[in-house]
Amino acid sequence: MNEQQFPHNFLSLLSAENGFDEESFIKAHQLNDAPTAIRVNPFKPSAQKTDQQVPWCADGFYLNTRPSFTFDPLFHAGCYYVQEASSMFIDHIFKNIRQNDAEPVKVLDLCAAPGGKSTLLNSAIGPADLLLANEIIKTRVPVLTDNLSRWGQANVIVSNNDPKDIGRLKSFFDIMLVDAPCSGSGMFRKDPQAMNEWSEANVELCHQRQERILADVLPALKEDGYLIYSTCSYSQQENEDILDWLCQEFEMESIRMPIYKEWGIVETKSPLQKAWGYRFYPGQVKGEGLFAACLKKKTNTGELGTFKNNMQQKISSKEIDQVKTYINNPDNFYYFKVNDDWLAINREHKETLNILQRHLYLKKSGVRVGKLMGKDLIPDHELALSTIINKDAVLQTELNHDQAIQYLRRDNIDINTTEKGWSLMNFEGHALGWAKLLPNRINNYYPKEIRIFSQAPGKD
């Protein structure tokens, strides 16, 4: 790639940015050697072969080669997420603003699909904290719920709403991440096609949409709450200009982040000198293009009104006791039903769940445990992947790599077993899902929608 191959005017605009090194940027795009990185799941430790740590994220690691993740059962078990390294800077920001704050927090990830930053935030929060991961586009919600189900936590809710709907939850969240839809120039190296769609007119459209999204959702942030704003664009209109606008229109206060020179991140000051931002340029950092910043809200937008809780279904304590046998530390959770399904969420979140059920379209709430059929539980896939399951209450079958791939393809599995009943199908001790062991066959219950379709291991 040479400089002529970037979209018209793209490089000339970028070269005006302080701290931008054009030569290393062009070279990084010419070499086309985007680093591969994963972020490990702290709740599902596994023997990952990792090479070098991502400097701004303790769970992030670069890999020297890009393996076929599709054919790695540990990927399907939720032991790690494949995420480009710059994005993991959100972890650094989150840990800095959470440092001295022992109070539980409600965290919103507004533009969440496919869930890279949601799984990151889910790792960073504790059980008494809650994450609401929202995605406006309905068809993008399943991938978000699948990724969060793999992560295995019960302190997470997924919604499918417009930012305006969320904005009605006045002063509800302590921290919100707006990883805004943008013109995407930061992904040019990984996705050269994105260059064809880039134009100054589109940057302007994205800028307007970013302002609209932020104005709609900001009422939901508490006074003294934090907004983390990020894009994968290099354009000042989508980045520093947005920060100036937030400071001017909403009296927000910029929070400066500690960074080390050797990380290669460029700290910027917005044109009106109101805010700090953090820019990631390929060639200067080991990662893709990213912009991130953090601001504190200094105004009060009122409170959400109170209301009577009359939405809960009547449920029998006998049934709850039955469900509890499948859960570790069962008294830590609140159990509820949605249609015939039993779900569990960390008990601190009962009230919050109730409020969110009233205001939003919830697509996942805590962990779906399964359906009760008389004395039996028909276990849900989410339960298998969760870290709250009581593994002593169920059968477990350890699979080798070939058997695990057969299972993940939803094929017949070649195993000899004399056990009968529902069994977790494990790989290296990590559950992949359920199968039912019958006297003369095994029924494979891996969900059809997420099974492996490709036949031969290859690069993905």
Ligand SMILES: C[S@@+](CC[C@H](N)C(=O)[O-])C[C@H]1O[C@@H](n2cnc3c(N)ncnc32)[C@H](O)[C@@H]1O
């Ligand atoms: C940069 S992507 C988010 C990536 C995600 N945070 C991650 O780390 O995996 C932006 C998301 O914003 C969503 N989006 C698009 N238009 C939107 C709008 N008007 N309001 C809110 N979200 C929107 C897109 O569907 C997309 O999922």
